[in-house]
Amino acid sequence: MLKIDTITYSVEGRPLLEEASANIPTGHKVGVVGRNGTGKSTLFRLIRGELALETGSISLPSKARIGGVAQEVPSSETSLVDTVLAADTERAELMAESETATDGTRIAEIQTRLADIDAWSAEARAASILKGLGFDDADQLRPCSDFSGGWRMRVALAAVLFAQPDLLLLDEPTNYLDLEGALWLENYIARYPHTVLIVSHDRGLLNRAVGAILHLEDRKLTLYQGPYDTFAETRAARIAVAQSEARKQDNRRAHLQSFVDRFRAKASKAKQAQSRLKMIEKLKPISTPQEAAMRAFTFPEPEEMSPPIIQIEGGITGYGEVEVLKRLNLRIDQDDRIALLGKNGQGKSTLSKLLSDRLPLMAGKMVRSSKLRIGYFAQHQVDELYVDETPLDHLRRLRPHEAPGKWRTRLAGFGLGAAQAETKVGRLSGGQKARLSLLLATLDAPHMLILDEPTNHLDIESREALVEALTAYSGAVILVSHDMHLLSLVADRLWLVSDGTVNPYDGDLESYRSLLLARDKPATKATPKAKAEPQDAPKPKRAMRDRLATLRADVRKSEARVEKLTEMREKLDEKLADPALYEKEKQSDRAVWQKKHAECIEALARAEALWMEALEQLEIAEAS
Numbered sequence: 001m002l003k004i005d006t007i008t009y010s011v012e013g014r015p016l017l018e019e020a021s022a023n024i025p026t027g028h029k030v031g032v033v034g035r036n037g038t039g040k041s042t043l044f045r046l047i048r049g050e051l052a053l054e055t056g057s058i059s060l061p062s063k064a065r066i067g068g069v070a071q072e073v074p075s076s077e078t079s080l081v082d083t084v085l086a087a088d089t090e091r092a093e094l095m096a097e098s099e100t101a102t103d104g105t106r107i108a109e110i111q112t113r114l115a116d117i118d119a120w121s122a123e124a125r126a127a128s129i130l131k132g133l134g135f136d137d138a139d140q141l142r143p144c145s146d147f148s149g150g151w152r153m154r155v156a157l158a159a160v161l162f163a164q165p166d167l168l169l170l171d172e173p174t175n176y177l178d179l180e181g182a183l184w185l186e187n188y189i190a191r192y193p194h195t196v197l198i199v200s201h202d203r204g205l206l207n208r209a210v211g212a213i214l215h216l217e218d219r220k221l222t223l224y225q226g227p228y229d230t231f232a233e234t235r236a237a238r239i240a241v242a243q244s245e246a247r248k249q250d251n252r253r254a255h256l257q258s259f260v261d262r263f264r265a266k267a268s269k270a271k272q273a274q275s276r277l278k279m280i281e282k283l284k285p286i287s288t289p290q291e292a293a294m295r296a297f298t299f300p301e302p303e304e305m306s307p308p309i310i311q312i313e314g315g316i317t318g319y320g321e322v323e324v325l326k327r328l329n330l331r332i333d334q335d336d337r338i339a340l341l342g343k344n345g346q347g348k349s350t351l352s353k354l355l356s357d358r359l360p361l362m363a364g365k366m367v368r369s370s371k372l373r374i375g376y377f378a379q380h381q382v383d384e385l386y387v388d389e390t391p392l393d394h395l396r397r398l399r400p401h402e403a404p405g406k407w408r409t410r411l412a413g414f415g416l417g418a419a420q421a422e423t424k425v426g427r428l429s430g431g432q433k434a435r436l437s438l439l440l441a442t443l444d445a446p447h448m449l450i451l452d453e454p455t456n457h458l459d460i461e462s463r464e465a466l467v468e469a470l471t472a473y474s475g476a477v478i479l480v481s482h483d484m485h486l487l488s489l490v491a492d493r494l495w496l497v498s499d500g501t502v503n504p505y506d507g508d509l510e511s512y513r514s515l516l517l518a519r520d521k522p523a524t525k526a527t528p529k530a531k532a533e534p535q536d537a538p539k540p541k542r543a544m545r546d547r548l549a550t551l552r553a554d555v556r557k558s559e560a561r562v563e564k565l566t567e568m569r570e571k572l573d574e575k576l577a578d579p580a581l582y583e584k585e586k587q588s589d590r591a592v593w594q595k596k597h598a599e600c601i602e603a604l605a606r607a608e609a610l611w612m613e614a615l616e617q618l619e620i621a622e623a624s
Contacts, residue, residue, distance in 0.1 A: 001026055002047070002167060002195060004221065007056030009039075009046060016042055018219040019056065024212075025598075026061070029189060029196045031206040031228060034216035036431045036459045040199045043216065044068065044169045047197075060167060067165030069173065073155045075145040080135055080155055083144055084126040087159035091119045122162075129158045132184035133177070134344050150176045161188065170198040174205065174482050175456045178344045182482035183516050191609075201460045203228055204484035211601045225597045230573045237579040297438065297469035298413030300445035305369045307333040309447055309476060310355060315364035317354045323362065324350045327501045334447055336476045339491035341505055341512060346497045348480050352376070352450050355478060375446035379453045382433045387426035391416055391436050394425075398443060414439040415462070430457030438466075448476040455483050484509060551618040558611035565604040572597040 002024040009017045016039030024030055032040050045051045047058055048066055060066070073083055086092050091114070098110045114120070130140050133154045144152055153176045160168065170189075174182040182202065189196055189209040197214070200206055206213065206228035213224045213231035224231040308331045315328030325347045332338070332355070340348045353359035356376040386394065395407040411421045414435045420428060425436065434457040442449065449470075455463050467489045470477055481487055487509055494505040494512070505512065575581065576597060581590050 001061070002197075003057075003059045004047075005057045005059070007046065007058060008054045009042065009051065010054065011039075011042070015219055017046075017216075017221075020216075020219065020221040021056075022214055022221040022223050024195060024197070024214070024223070026195055027193070028212060029192065029210040030198070030212045030214050030223070031210040032197055032199045032214045032216065033201075033206070033228070033231075033460065035461065036429055038216045039219075040216055041171055043221075044171055044197070044199070047167075047169065064166040065163075066167045066169065067160045067163055068169035068171065069153065069156045069160055073144055073152045073159065075152070077143045077145060079141050079143055080130055080147075080158075081123065081126050081140040083155055084130060084159045084162045085122055087163040088117075088122065089163075091117060091122060094119065126158070126162050129161050129188075130155075132181070132188065133158050134181050154181070157185075161192075164192075164194065166194050168192065168194060168196045168198075170196065170200075172199055172201070172456075174200065174202050177482055179341065179482045179484070179487075180343050180516055183484070183513055187517055191612075201455070201458065201463060202483055202485070203460060203463070211605065212598075225594060225601060226569075226573055226576070230576070233573075233577040237577055238582050241579050241582045296413075296415070296465045297435075299442050299449075299469050299473045299475075301473075302334075302373065302445045302447045302475050304474070305334055305372070305447055308367075309334050309369045309372055311367045312361070313365045315354075315366060316362045317350060317359055318362060319350075319359075323500075325354075325497075325500060325502060328364065330495075330502060332448065332476055332478075334474070334476050336493060337470075337491050338476070338478050338493045338495055339487045339509075340478065340480045340495050340497055342497035347500070347502075348497045349378075349452065351497060351502060352378070352452055352478065352480065355448070356450050369447070372448070373444050373446040375441040375444070375449045377438055377441040377449070377451045377454055379456060382430070382437050382457070385425045385433060385436060388424055390422050390424055391428075391439075392421050394436065394440065398440070410439060410443075411436075415465075431459060431462060434458055435462075446475055448478065449473065450478040452480045453482065454479075455481060455486060484513065551614065551621055554614045554617075558607065558614045561607045562604065562611050565600060565607050569597070569600050569604055572600055 004020065004022045004024075006019045006021050007017050008015065008019055032043070034040050042051065046053060048068065076083075078086075094110050094114055098107070098114070101107050101110060127137070127140055131137075134151075135154070135158075144155060147155070157170075157173055157176075173185060177185060182205070186205045186209045189198065189205075196210070198205075198210065208227070210227060212226065213228055215222045215224060215231065215235070224234055226234070310330070310332040312328045312330045315330070316323050316326045317328070318324035340351065342348055350359065354361065356374050358376070389397075391411050392404070392407055395402070395410060399407065408418070408421055411417075416432060416435055416439075420432055425433060428436070434454065438454065454466065458466065463483065463486060467486060470490050477490060479487065479491055491509075494507075494509070495502050496505040507515075572593065575593050580586065581593065
């Protein structure tokens with residue numbers, strides 16, 4: 001168990017954590033949430049022992065290994081797969097010693113330990129993790145120096161996943177993954193055999209990969225059982241109860257104060273007035289946690305244009321003489337909301353550059369509406385802001401004829417207040433820089449907005465605000481994102497970029513997710529059609545038939561158990577979302593229901609693991 005006991009920590013005199021406590025049971029998957037700047041990354045550094053606590057303690061089981069992605073792997077000539085294998089230091093040391101050991105007893109000890117840690121399957125496991133994060137077989141043999149920093153961050157993530165620490169700390173790991181990599185990681189975390197704490201603003205991941213939410217707010221830690229949506233509902237109920245109690249207390253204080261104001265000057269009532277003053281002093285303020293203010297985005301509205309705004313027929317595009325995308329037959333209207341799907345390297349960024357007029361058409365025909373304005377936001381543009389200038393300086397350069405009041409209004413429309421407006425960009429947070437980049441991308445009221453991973457530095461509240469703004473926006477939207485929740489709320493058309501072209505994807509996002517996860521499952525052996533068994537081929541032996549029947553029965557039982565526990569969890573979720581449960585007199589009842597919920601979550605995780613194991617056993621038996 002990870003035990004966080006009444007810890008306090010401040011940065012430059014500003015308290016981030018104040019007597020905060022939480023207990024994370026071993027093996028649990030927990031999402032860590034809170035607004036930007038509340039101290040989530042600092043909490044991770046405290047757990048790792050990189051910072052010294054002012055008060056309190058953080059404890060783990062003895063010899064528990066803590067792992068996380070601190071920085072990208074260095075540029076070296078070591079191959080990706082060897083870099084990942086080296087992350088398991090015990091295996092690496094034993095393998096090296098096995099080459100030089102001469103003592104028979106020691107050799108036996110080494111081989112026994114290598115077998116215990118499953119060292120012989122290590123290369124296959126490392127390759128599987130790298131593949132899930134976007135590296136094909138050829139990439140895995142290339143040196144790290146061949147890859148950019150973003151890709152080396154993926155290698156660092158692969159290394160820590162391969163090492164399988166007892167406590168895995170992940171801080172926004174999907175920020176450098178595409179949708180495919182993010183979905184793979186989500187599935188991997190759900191099956192990870194040890195404890196995981198993951199800081200994330202990806203609502204889909206927090207709903208599917210974790211079983212509890214650790215919320216950092218008002219310098220305190222609160223552990224909620226259930227995925228993010230359950231946390232949001234439960235917290236909303238708690239806020240409603242707290243606000244109701246605060247209103248009652250305010251009314252009581254006003255009533256007492258009214259008596260004091262009326263009668264404190266009268267000698268006959270002075271004693272009673274003093275008594276009520278003491279009562280007012282004893283009324284402790286009721287803390288009412290507030291929802292983070294919806295820091296809305298305000299996109300300027302473009303004028304309406306006749307459809308289509310862009311049409312491509314037989315298009316080919318690429319770089320230099322290298323053709324990346326061919327057979328492009330695409331049409332975009334001003335009311336389109338299009339999500340681009342496809343693995344990294346398939347051409348999503350190439351298509352975005354073509355549509356934004358940053359890349360020419362090599363062949364074919366492209367017709368654009370006259371006076372078409374396009375806004376383009378890409379991850380790298382956040383890094384291209386002038387770090388020594390303020391947001392006001394950026395607008396002063398781009399809109400020199402506008403009044404300073406107009407600049408401030410524009411910044412406020414993207415959640416950048418007076419303080420941020422005059423702060424140099426280099427000192428702004430990642431989310432504030434992203435907001436400034438979005439403002440600059442939409443400054444000309446574009447008819448089409450191309451967004452490439454716009455949410456990487458935005459917290460959950462800001463992501464919801466972005467959804468609201470895009471819903472109200474009257475221009476076309478082309479969206480590339482690993483955030484399934486954002487895509488599902490914004491996009492109404494899906495384009496799949498693969499095999500050198502772009503085609504509409506007929507399914508929905510859930511079917512695409514299922515397709516990607518199915519690819520990760522080990523392929524079962526298929527009998528080639530040319531060698532199909534003849535009609536009179538002998539049936540499987542009775543022993544095999546009996547084994548298959550038993551395995552199928554196990555699968556059915558396991559599935560029924562999962563369904564039953566899922567129904568139980570949903571009922572418990574509803575119970576915990578009842579505001580009445582958070583009244584003071586229900587404190588003991590609430591503890592009982594929360595315990596039942598935790599036990600149900602744990603039982604469901606075990607049942608799902610047994611179900612998956614039964615399915616795998618059945619697949620192996622059917623293939624043999």
